[in-house]
Amino acid sequence: MNKYLLSVATAACLVAGTASAGSITGTIDAIGASLVNTVEGTSDITSNLGDDKLVLDAKDDAARFVASNGEARGAQLEAALKHIRAEAPGMEASDLELAGAILAL
Numbered sequence: 001m002n003k004y005l006l007s008v009a010t011a012a013c014l015v016a017g018t019a020s021a022g023s024i025t026g027t028i029d030a031i032g033a034s035l036v037n038t039v040e041g042t043s044d045i046t047s048n049l050g051d052d053k054l055v056l057d058a059k060d061d062a063a064r065f066v067a068s069n070g071e072a073r074g075a076q077l078e079a080a081l082k083h084i085r086a087e088a089p090g091m092e093a094s095d096l097e098l099a100g101a102i103l104a105l
Contacts, residue, residue: 055080055102062099070096077102 054076061074080102081095093101 052083054083056105058102059105062102065099066096066103 058074058076058080061072061077062080064072064074065077077099081098084098085091091098
C-alpha cells in the first residue's frame with residue numbers, strides 16, 4: 001500500500017474520534033477508494049513529501065491544526081498545504097486529512 005495512502009487512512013482514523021469500528025472501517029474504505037487514483041497518479045510526488053523540507057517544517061503547525069480540529073491554522077501549514085496541492089492538483093483530501101498525513105511522515 002502506498003505510504004501516503006496509509007498516512008491519509010491513519011489521519012482518517014484519528015479524525016473519526018468516537019466513531020464505531022464499523023464506521024472507521026467505512027471511512028477508511030471510502031477515503032481509500034476516492035484517493036487511490038490520485039495517489040497512483042502522483043506516487044512520485046507523494047513518496048517524496050517525507051523528504052520535503054517545507055512539508056516537514058509544518059509538523060508543529062499540523063499538530064496544532066489537528067488538535068484544534070481545524071481551528072488553529074499556522075503559516076507553515078498553510079504553505080505546506082498550498083505546496084502539496086500544487087504538486088498534486090487532483091488530490092481531493094481535506095486540509096485536516098493532509099495535516100494528519102504530515103504528522104504521520
